Structures are given as structure tokens and as C-alpha cells.
Amino acid sequence: MKQTILNFTRANSGLVILFLLAIPLTLLSPDFLTGNNLLTVALQVSMIAITAIGMTFALITGGVDLSVGSVAALAGALAAGLATRSGLGTYPAMLLALAAAAAVGLVNAAMIVWGRIPPFVATLATMAAARGLTLVYTQGKPISGLDEQFTFWASELGKIPVPIFVLVFVALVTYVILHRSLFGNYIFAVGGGEETSRLAGISPAKVKFGVYVISALCAGLTGLLLTARLWSAQPNSGTGLELDAIAASVLGGASLSGGAGSVVGAVTGTFIVGILSNGLNLLEVPSYNQQVIKGLVFIVAVVLDYVMKQRLK
Amino acid sequence: MTPSRLQLEHIVKSFPGVLAVQDVSLEAYPGEILALAGENGAGKSTLMNILSGSFPADSGKIWLDGVEVNITSPRRAQELGIAMIHQELALIPQMTVAQNIFLGREPRLAAGLLVDTKKMVIQAQALIDQLGLDFPVTALISDLSIAQRQMVEIAKAISFQSRVIILDEPTSALSERESDILFALMRSLREQGVTLIYISHRMEEIFNLSDRVAVMRDGQLVGVTPTKDLTIQTVVQMMVGRELKDFFPKKQAEIGDVILDARELRSGKRVRDVSFSLRRGEIVGLAGLVGSGRTEVARILFGADPLDHGEIKLAGRIVHLHSPEEAIRLGIGLVTEDRKAQGLFLGQSVRSNASVLLFEKLAQLGFILYSKVDAWMRGAVTQLTIRTPNLEQKVRNLSGGNQQKVIIARWLAVNPQVLILDEPTRGIDVASKAEIHTLMSELAAKGMAILMISSELPEILGVSDRILVMREGRLMAEFSRAEASQDRIMQAATGQLAAG
Known part of the structure; x- marks a missing residue:
């Protein structure tokens, strides 16, 4: 029992940091803890959170996926283009766009597994290539004229924005995959010890293929939501998304050296960043100063996380 | 004479520039502890890695209980009942004891897609209790001592119902008391008919435990002899190929301030x-x-x-x-x-x-x-x-x-x-x-x-x-x-x- 509590606290230290952050903001700003404000934050973070979940999968294996921002842009552009210009219909277009995202994930995995290229380098290459494909496909111009079926994905149901439902759905599915399924178990195994996993009859290659496809699918889904929200596909959307996603995953307890990370952590990590931005806006901190504060909070959070883990040992 | 459990015939394995194992033929029997001795680089680990499916032999045959087997992968070796406990502990530090024991063959739920964590914990606990160990199976490996991790490795091997268990220097990280617990365990497995192949540099342990000693040198098998017919000196001589006069050469130095x-x-x-x-x-x-x-x-x-x-x-x-x-x-x-x-x-x-x-x-x-x-x-x-x-x-x-x-x-x-x-x-x-x-x-x-x-x-x-x-x-x-x-x-x- 004691062991279970210990393991839980260790795996979910992001939640603790989230609470530590929410308390002063609630005290300092009367607007912070209101339903409307929290929904705004949730909408802003939901898309990054989906990408961060996928990123966490890659980080747990000891890899990283830098191509997520470009994949999001590519998927968004393809979906918008195929739906409007090619007249495929919204849903077939979306599915094809996700398939294209998955294909980039397969290319990443192929380079990493068969080409033995370090994930940082392999995904840096696809980051450039996918962005280039997006620019070629869009000719550098936004694609607009989306129908209601498409923009529905950024509308509201009741008072709750649809992307939040999508996040909850993605989080539930990935939670089961990562923390309950055999495949999830093997992701942790490969990240904790690749040779050990191989000797236990696990195929690290299959695990990596799965992981990079999941990461790319999450990024693709984020791209669709971004497109729906802007009512158009922007060729430069998703720039810097990979850094937000990595930061969120690490804040949520994922380790860059592999073996650690969780879906709950990825989501809480994104919320930490989102709530911090939101709080600073509410407190009317100038946006240039916000950057500095965010950087400092990131350092404090990571150090705090490290200290807590050491204490719990 | 009892039929052999394991029979290796003319095993050859070379790596670029090195002939690691040269035409080794060796038999092991049910219910025996066979010690495998030799200097580092003599080919012991290579031979055992072939047996446990880490890499294939270039040529040669392996028979298990009278059936010729083709050990293509570590998983195949596990299925055949050959478990190897590696010198470098092969556990995943971020995972629990139970997860490590059942790594690659977790009890499953829902058409085999999900892990049955409850069942896994119960089975792992039963195994740990059977071995008389006292740490929780939900503990992370990184929280255990080296000795405890070693015990997890052994629990893992035993959980395979293995017919052949290979231990590569299992005691190198254990204290004497912990080694004794391990030896008791090895003897009881021998009683149950398991074949144990035991690699060690520690002569005292080899002589305490083993029924026979196989000595390798430069990739070749120098000899296999019942332990009772051997002395430490002869084994060391077989290993180094020359006479080693003094085990512990001690020069008396002048002791100063x-x-x-x-x-x-x-x-x-x-x-x-x-x-x-x-x-x-x-x-x-x-x-x-x-x-x-x-x-x-x-x-x-x-x-x-x-x-x-x-x-x-x-x-x-x-x-x-x-x-x-x-x-x-x-x-x-x-x-x-x-x-x-x-x-x-x-x-x-x-x-x-x-x-x-x-x-x-x-x-x-x-x-x-x-x-x-x-x-x-x-x-x-x-x-x-x-x-x-x-x-x-x-x-x-x-x-x-x-x-x-x-x-x-x-x-x-x-x-x-x-x-x-x-x-x-x-x-x-x-x-x-x-x-x-x-x-x-x-x-x-x-x-x-x-x-x-x-x-x-x-x-x-x-x-x-x-x-x-x-x-x-x-x-x-x-x-x-x-x-x-x-x-x-x-x-x-x-x-x-x-x-x-």
C-alpha cells in the first residue's frame, strides 16, 4: 500500500506543481477561478496537450519527436485542401490527412529502427521535410472555405468547446494504451532497457514503430483542430509546437533519458504552462516579461520534481 | 547412465577477428550443477549466449532432452525452458518487481491486449514468497539493492519452469550471506531435477556447489571432470594453461608512518x-x-x-x-x-x-x-x-x-x-x-x-x-x-x- 502511494506520487508530481501554481493565482486574481476562464484555458491547452501526449510516448522510449509541429501543419493543410479544393468531403479528407500524418510517423520509425539514426536527427529531418511539403501543397497561402462539418470541431457543445472532448477522448484511449495494455508495458520496458526487452522476447522495433505513429497521429489530430479553430489551414501553423510539447511532457514527469512519463503527466504539464500564461495575462504582466517568467517557472518545476523524487527514494 | 538433458555438438562461433568458440561439445544432465570455468575471454559467456538465444552459432547442433532444437531467439530459449541470468543485471529499473518478472509474458485481459496487473502481482508475490524473499513485488527495481535485484532475476528464471538455468557469475555482487541463500536455492532446484550451469571465477564456490566442472580456454573445452576428482590447483592450471604458483603473492613491505x-x-x-x-x-x-x-x-x-x-x-x-x-x-x-x-x-x-x-x-x-x-x-x-x-x-x-x-x-x-x-x-x-x-x-x-x-x-x-x-x-x-x-x-x- 505504502509502495503504491509512493509510486503514485512519484508518477504524478505534475499534479502537485499544478496545485501549487493555482493557489496564488486564485488569491491574486478574482477572475482566475471562474468557469469561463478555466474553459478558456482548457481550450487553449487542449490542442498542445494532445501533441504532448504523443510526445510522451516517444520520450518514454528514450526518443523524441521533433516533427510534430510540421506534421500538424501538414495534416491541417491536407485536410483543408482535400475537403475544399479536391471536394472529397470533410471526413474522408480528415482521415486521409491523419493517414498522411501516420505515414510521416512510419518514416520516422523506419529511419530510427532500420537506419539506426538517432531520433533527434531523424525527426529533425522530417520536421523540415513535412514543413516543406506543407508549403509546396499550400503554395505558402492559407486554405480557407471550410464547411460546418469541419468547423464543428472547434465549436461548443453546451458551453464546452469540442476540442476539450477530443482531448478527454484521446487521453482516455492513450491512458489505456500506455498504462493498461501490453504494448504500453513494452514502451516502458524498451525505454528502461532496450537489450533487456529484446532478451525478454519484446521487439523494440515494433514498439518504436507504434510509438512514432502514435506521436504523429496525435500531432495530426492537433493540426485538424487548429485548422478548424482558425477556419482555415495556415502553412506556418504548429511552429514551435514540438518545444511546447516537450516542455509539457517533462513538466509532467517524462524523462528525456526514457523509462518515465505518463498521460496524466503530459496533460497536467500542458495545463501548468497554460495556467501560468493565463494567470500572467490576468495579472497584466507584459508579454515579453512573461517569457522570462515562464522560463524560470520551468526550471523551478523541473528542479522541484527532481528533489521530490529524490526525497521519495 | 541417465540420458542427457542438454547436448551441445561441435559448436563454433566466430566474431570479426576472433574465433570465440571452437568446436565445443558438452553434455549436461538433469539434476546437476555444472560449473563452467575459464578466464575472461575463454568463450564461456559466448557459449552460454548461444544457448540462451542471444545470437546463433555458426555451426553445431543442440539437443534438449533428446530433441534437436534450433534456438533462434531469447524468446525461443525461454519457451524451450532455457533461462539465462546475465552478468549485467537485465532488469528494467523504472518498472516494478512484478512487471520485470513477467516482462514479455504478462498475464492478459481483454483478448490479450491489456495487462492483468492484479493477477501479475498475485503470481509474482507467490513466487517471491516461495523463495523466501521479503520485498514487495510492487517496489520499483531502482529502489532495491543489487542483491535484491539479483534475487528478482532468479525469481524470473524460476518462473519460466526452466529445465536449464544458466547463471553467469551470480554472486559477483552478493555478500556471503546472500550467496548462501542463492546456493541453498540452487541446491533445491537441483533436487527438483533442474540442470544448472554455473559460471564463476570463485573457486571455493565451484568446489562447494558443483557436481562437475567444465573448463574452457581460448574458445576450446579443455576438459569436463567430476568436481570430487579435482583440486583448485588443477582447475586453475587447466584455465591458464600453465602452473600458477602462488594464488596470492604477498610481498612484505616496510610499514611506515x-x-x-x-x-x-x-x-x-x-x-x-x-x-x-x-x-x-x-x-x-x-x-x-x-x-x-x-x-x-x-x-x-x-x-x-x-x-x-x-x-x-x-x-x-x-x-x-x-x-x-x-x-x-x-x-x-x-x-x-x-x-x-x-x-x-x-x-x-x-x-x-x-x-x-x-x-x-x-x-x-x-x-x-x-x-x-x-x-x-x-x-x-x-x-x-x-x-x-x-x-x-x-x-x-x-x-x-x-x-x-x-x-x-x-x-x-x-x-x-x-x-x-x-x-x-x-x-x-x-x-x-x-x-x-x-x-x-x-x-x-x-x-x-x-x-x-x-x-x-x-x-x-x-x-x-x-x-x-x-x-x-x-x-x-x-x-x-x-x-x-x-x-x-x-x-x-x-x-x-x-x-x-
């Missing part, structure tokens, strides 16, 4: 009020069970861990050691316990590894004078008989014994007054062991004070002028070379002797 004086050292719960001194020319053995605080004392003396209380005098002057950098400057060296993780830059050359401390000494205006470094290196390679094709060779490719010599060479470069060696011969072949012991004697004879931590009592007894014994962070006893015996040290280490 006190060089290091430690008083009431205290650090957390691991080191409690430890006081002792070292003299020039003296080799002091530090014995105790794993976890008794030996390594922590070494780390304090080397400035790697902070001191809560106490003082250290070096040549009569009180010193405050805040970092290894300061300790090295003051003339204290440490050969760490874990060669690969803490001692070596595995991917770098013999030259870089051995001369890392020398660079500063030989550098001028911040530039390294490689001609001087190389001149010194050639001397060190000859003096320490480091067997390496050239100075460019990556340290990873050397045998354990030669790796250890490279580390010792590194220290010789700065000629410390005090050299601490933590398990200096763990996992090292007999011939290299003797060379390292000789070297320690020679260094002492030149006036160096040496503190040697070791879990091998024969080594402690054979090499030390004086022996300190620790238990649970305290210094329990001190013996002169003449007073010491295995029994007395063990009594002190296990707490059957009142503190003296």
Missing part, C-alpha cells in the same frame, strides 16, 4: 562513527557485507560524498574534502566498484582512459603534449602488462582484467599517497587477479597506503596486512594478518561478535 587518519566519520545512516588509520606501505583490507557502508567510507575519503561529522588527517594535517578534485590534488585515489559505470569512458581509447589525470600534469599553457603522454603510456602498458593491440583501442573491447589495469594506470600517473580500491578484482579472471594483487604489493612496497574493499574473504586474507570489518555503518573489528580468519571476519560482519 601514519599517512591517513580518519576520526569518527559520520555520514547519514550509512557511516556511523568510523575511525581508523592507514600507514605508508600498508595494505588494509576493508571487509563487510554488501551495504555495510564500506563503499560509503571510500567515497567520503575521496571527497565524493559529504561528511556530516568527523575529521580526516592527511600526513598530520586536517583536510576538508569537498570534491574528488581536491582529494586527487591531495594525493588520494579511488578505483571505483563499478568499473563500467563509474570508472571508464567505455567508448574512448586506452590512451584517453589511462591518461585523463596525466593531461593536467603534462599540459603546458593548456595544451596536451601527446608525445609525452604516449611515452608515459608505453611505460605503463609494459609495467602493468595491459594486453591491448595499441593505445587507440577502445576500452570497451578489453577484458575486465585489462580494463581494471587501465584504471590503475590512470592513478599511477599521479602517484597518490593513498589509493582506495573498491572490489578491484570483481569479475576478473584468475591470472589478471594475481597480477593486480602483485601490483598492489609493489605499490605498497614503494610507500603507498592502500585500502582495499572486497567481498571475497580469501582475497582479503591473502592480500591485507591488516583487516577492518564493517557492519551496518560501524567498524566492528580490526585484525592483524596473523589474527584474521574467514570465521572471525564473518562473525564480525554478521554481528555475532561484540564490537571491540
